[in-house]
Structures are given as C-alpha cells and as structure tokens.
Amino acid sequence: MGADDKKELKALKCAKCGGDLVKGSRSHYDDEEEETVTIPVARCIQCNTEYDQHTSEYYEVFADDLTYDKDSTVFKLGLKGKLKGIEYEIIGRLRYQEEEEYEKSTWDEWVAVSEDGVFHYFVEEDGRIDSYEEYIPESIDMESSGSSIEFEGKKIKKSEGYIGRIVLAEGELPWTPEIGEATLCYDFKKDGLNYTIEKTDDEVSITKGEKLSHGEIIDAFNIGGYKDLYANTLKKRKSFRWESRIYLAAMLFCLILSAYSCLGDKPVPGVMNSKSIFMNNSPVNDAEGSVYESQILYGPFDIPEGDKLYNVSVQVNQQVEPLNLEWLSFRFMLVGESRLNDLSEGKINDSALLGDIFENIDALPEPLESYVIIGDFWDEEGRDSDGYWHESDLSYDTDFVLDDAGKYYVYLELFSNNKKDVNSVVFAISQSKGYRYYIVIFFVFFILWGVSKIRSRSYNELPFEMSE
Numbered sequence: 001m002g003a004d005d006k007k008e009l010k011a012l013k014c015a016k017c018g019g020d021l022v023k024g025s026r027s028h029y030d031d032e033e034e035e036t037v038t039i040p041v042a043r044c045i046q047c048n049t050e051y052d053q054h055t056s057e058y059y060e061v062f063a064d065d066l067t068y069d070k071d072s073t074v075f076k077l078g079l080k081g082k083l084k085g086i087e088y089e090i091i092g093r094l095r096y097q098e099e100e101e102y103e104k105s106t107w108d109e110w111v112a113v114s115e116d117g118v119f120h121y122f123v124e125e126d127g128r129i130d131s132y133e134e135y136i137p138e139s140i141d142m143e144s145s146g147s148s149i150e151f152e153g154k155k156i157k158k159s160e161g162y163i164g165r166i167v168l169a170e171g172e173l174p175w176t177p178e179i180g181e182a183t184l185c186y187d188f189k190k191d192g193l194n195y196t197i198e199k200t201d202d203e204v205s206i207t208k209g210e211k212l213s214h215g216e217i218i219d220a221f222n223i224g225g226y227k228d229l230y231a232n233t234l235k236k237r238k239s240f241r242w243e244s245r246i247y248l249a250a251m252l253f254c255l256i257l258s259a260y261s262c263l264g265d266k267p268v269p270g271v272m273n274s275k276s277i278f279m280n281n282s283p284v285n286d287a288e289g290s291v292y293e294s295q296i297l298y299g300p301f302d303i304p305e306g307d308k309l310y311n312v313s314v315q316v317n318q319q320v321e322p323l324n325l326e327w328l329s330f331r332f333m334l335v336g337e338s339r340l341n342d343l344s345e346g347k348i349n350d351s352a353l354l355g356d357i358f359e360n361i362d363a364l365p366e367p368l369e370s371y372v373i374i375g376d377f378w379d380e381e382g383r384d385s386d387g388y389w390h391e392s393d394l395s396y397d398t399d400f401v402l403d404d405a406g407k408y409y410v411y412l413e414l415f416s417n418n419k420k421d422v423n424s425v426v427f428a429i430s431q432s433k434g435y436r437y438y439i440v441i442f443f444v445f446f447i448l449w450g451v452s453k454i455r456s457r458s459y460n461e462l463p464f465e466m467s468e
Contacts, residue, residue: 012060019046021061026050039102053099056180059165063179066097066104066167072464073124074217074226075110077171081221083131088112088120092171096164099182107164111173119174121207122217127467129217130194132209140197142204149197154190156197161186214466229461240456247449254442261433265311268429270301271410278355281419291415294422295358299409300337303429306405311432313397314425316377321424323394327378328416330425333361333369337407343368358411370408371400377425399432 012021024043029036042051042061051057059066079090092111097104107125114120121132137152144150148157164185169177186197195208215234218226279295303310314332316323341348343357343364361368379392414425460466 014044014049016049017047019044023061059167059180063167066106074214074464079221083220087115092173094166095168097167099163099165127465129212130209131212132207135206135208137206156186156188233461236459237456240452244449244452247445250445251442254438258438266431268303271429272298276351292419294414296412296422297409300407302407304405306403309399309432310402311399311430314427315395317424317426321421323377323379325379326418329376331413332373333411334371335369335409335411
C-alpha cells in the first residue's frame with residue numbers, strides 16, 4: 001500500500017474515536033423554509049459523531065460527489081500556450097465547494113506559471129472562464145469597520161463574503177493544500193475589472209482579472225481538437241438566437257391581431273327582443289330534492305352569415321336579481337327557424353305547441369338544436385384554515401362555428417334551488433374574429449421562443465460546459 005493510500009485512509013477516520021466515517025444524513029426543521037429538511041453529513045459508525053459542511057471531515061467523505069465531473073474541462077495539467085503575448089503552462093488545479101451549499105456548487109482554479117515564473121490563475125465556473133493575476137492594491141483595510149472592508153476607497157460588505165472548501169488538489173501547486181481547507185472569499189467589480197480577495201488563517205491574497213471566452217483559451221493553448229466543435233457551437237447558437245427573434249416578432253404580431261379581433265366583434269342584434277315564457281319557476285322534484293325550472297324561448301332573430309365563428313356569452317344580471325349564496329344551472333339551445341317550422345308543421349306561432357315541443361325536446365329522434373351549452377352559476381361562502389372565503393362564478397362564454405345563415409331562436413332552460421327572475425339571466429351572440437385562436441397561436445410561438453432562447457445559450461458540441 002502506497003503512502004498516498006495510507007493518508008487517505010487516515011483522513012476518513014473519526015477525530016474523536018478513530019472509527020470509520022461514512023455518508024449519512026440528518027433531518028431538522030428549517031425556520032426559513034418553514035419545513036423539515038434533510039441535509040448530508042459524515043457520520044462515525046462507532047461513536048455516531050456527525051461532521052457537517054463546516055468541517056474538513058465532511059469534504060473528505062463527500063469529495064467523490066463533488067469531483068465526479070473533474071474531467072469535463074477545457075484545461076488539463078501540462079497544457080502550454082501563449083495568451084496576450086505571455087507564455088503559460090498549467091501546473092495545478094484546485095477545486096472549491098461553497099460551504100453553505102448542500103448541493104454541488106464548485107469552481108476550479110487552474111494554476112499556471114508564466115515564462116518569468118509568475119503565477120496566473122484561470123477560474124472555471126458554470127461554463128465561464130476568468131483570467132486572474134496577483135494584484136497588490138494601493139490600500140486595503142480588512143477591518144475598516146465591523147461590517148465592511150475598505151479596498152482602494154471602495155467599501156465591500158463583509159456579508160457578501162462566502163467560504164470555499166477545497167475538495168480536489170492536483171498537480172504542482174505553490175503550497176500543500178488539504179482537503180476541506182477553508183478560504184474566505186470576496187468577489188467584486190471595480191473599474192470594469194473583477195477582483196477577488198481570499199483570506200485564510202495565514203494570509204490575505206488579492207487577484208484581479210477579466211472574463212475570457214473558450215475560443216480565446218482554445219486558440220491560446222492551440223487545442224486543435226476543439227476548434228471545429230467550438231465554431232459549430234457558436235454557429236448553432238447564433239441560428240437559435242435568430243429563431244428566437246423571429247418567434248418573438250410572431251408573438252407580437254399575434255397580440256396585435258388578437259387586439260384587433262377583440263375590437264372587431266360584431267354583435268348579433270335583437271337576440272333578446274322577443275320572448276315567450278313556457279314555464280316560470282315551476283317546482284320540480286329530482287333525486288336531490290325540489291328545484292325550480294323555467295323555460296323561455298327568445299326570437300326569432302337574424303344571423304346573416306354562415307360558416308363563421310361566433311361567440312355566445314351567458315351571465316347573471318346582478319342588477320335584476322343578484323345570485324346570493326345559491327346556484328343556478330342553465331341549458332342554452334340555438335334552434336334554426338326552418339327546423340322548428342318543419343317540426344311544428346308550419347304552426348311556428350302557436351305558443352302552446354312550441355311549449356309541448358320543447359317540453360319533450362330530449363325525446364326527439366334527431367337533435368332540434370344547432371348548438372347547445374350547459375353551464376352553472378354559483379355563489380358560495382365558508383371558512384377554512386385560512387379564514388373566511390367567498391367565491392362566485394356568474395358568467396360563461398364559448399365560441400362555435402355556425403354553418404348556415406338564417407333566422408334562429410334561443411331556447412333557455414333555467415334550474416335553481418330558489419325562485420329566480422327569468423330576466424336575471426341574459427345572453428349575447430356576436431360574430432367573432434377568433435382572438436382566442438390568436439392567443440393559442442401566441443402561446444405556441446411563446447413555447448418555441450423559449451426553447452430557441454434556451455438552446456441559444458445551452459447548445460454545445462464541446463465535451464465541457466460553455467456559457468458564452
């Protein structure tokens with residue numbers, strides 16, 4: 001067994017009793033989340049001591065969960081190249097995990113050395129690469145106040161700091177790091193550049209840098225195998241960006257058409273001008289008890305255009321008689337005059353005969369109506385765990401295509417648990433230009449836009465993550 005293996009086995013022992021450490025979990029109530037949460041911990045199998053993410057032992061045990069994707073990177077040890085006129089060689093790597101995160105939240109710090117022996121750092125995180133060099137500030141005061149750091153006249157809130165824990169170290173590094181070693185970090189911008197202050201128990205170091213594209217790294221280190229893949233990725237992302245713009249324009253066009261359609265609806269006049277009441281709040285017994293039924297026939301009225309889209313709206317007129325803690329059901333039937341005339345054998349003005357026809361409408365061998373709607377209105381209140389509530393539904397509307405123009409009647413049946421004024425339910429018919437369909441098409445384009453937008457950022461032929 002090699003020395004490295006012995007060191008690893010020693011690192012996975014409990015500091016209290018020397019027992020083996022294994023992966024475990026702990027549940028507790030989180031006041032912020034207001035629920036019970038389960039977090040990972042390292043646990044000794046002998047004394048049951050737990051080590052959470054604030055301990056080095058935790059990172060020793062969970063290192064494999066935080067480094068499984070360590071080979072998914074554009075960099076590698078020994079890589080040599082020339083960036084902005086300076087030659088570099090990658091000599092080492094450190095991977096950090098943010099201490100406060102239970103899920104994987106890592107970044108890699110690749111250590112390079114220039115031809116002059118100066119250290120340089122390439123930070124790789126979430127598909128982004130930043131190039132950093134060591135920096136000596138004109139002034140810095142880590143304890144300028146209890147809540148901030150003074151850096152060349154700029155105040156940096158200490159609350160914005162975070163702790164990174166080392167979970168991977170490889171290569172020839174300028175010092176000997178330990179797994180779980182903690183570093184307090186502050187990231188900020190100043191004069192268009194990125195700065196990082198890193199504070200450990202031994203020292204404070206500052207680096208400054210800027211973002212680099214993967215293309216710059218591929219060219220600088222002459223990574224030929226990735227050049228075509230990088231170019232193809234950029235080309236496809238650009239095409240997806242153009243697609244998303246086209247879909248965005250189509251969405252805007254649909255909204256304009258929808259607004260125009262709303263303004264362009266043509267009401268069918270006179271639909272409620274004439275009516276015959278066949279039944280008015282007659283009590284009817286059914287399985288649920290006694291209800292009241294009304295039957296009204298409206299019309300005739302003229303619908304001049306066939307093969308068109310029409311909208312029907314039915315609602316409770318609260319000014320005539322409000323619906324108050326009760327329910328009301330309706331059946332709306334649009335009936336052609338010619339059909340009704342045939343069924344009544346020309347006696348279409350005989351109110352008693354029409355009443356008999358509609359009384360037995362469900363027993364007819366063929367449907368009398370051209371279109372039918374069945375719906376409910378209701379008004380309710382109550383109490384639950386959130387307190388008092390009051391809800392109501394007092395309107396209903398839908399679209400339909402009418403095949404034939406001509407004269408029509410509307411037969412309206414009302415059922416309610418209380419007697420209701422037959423004039424409290426009103427309806428309207430209008431020729432619609434179908435704004436709802438433009439809204440449906442809008443959402444189709446919205447989904448396509450979202451997919452294209454995501455793919456314009458995420459499409460990738462490279463074997464590692466790339467954000468730009």
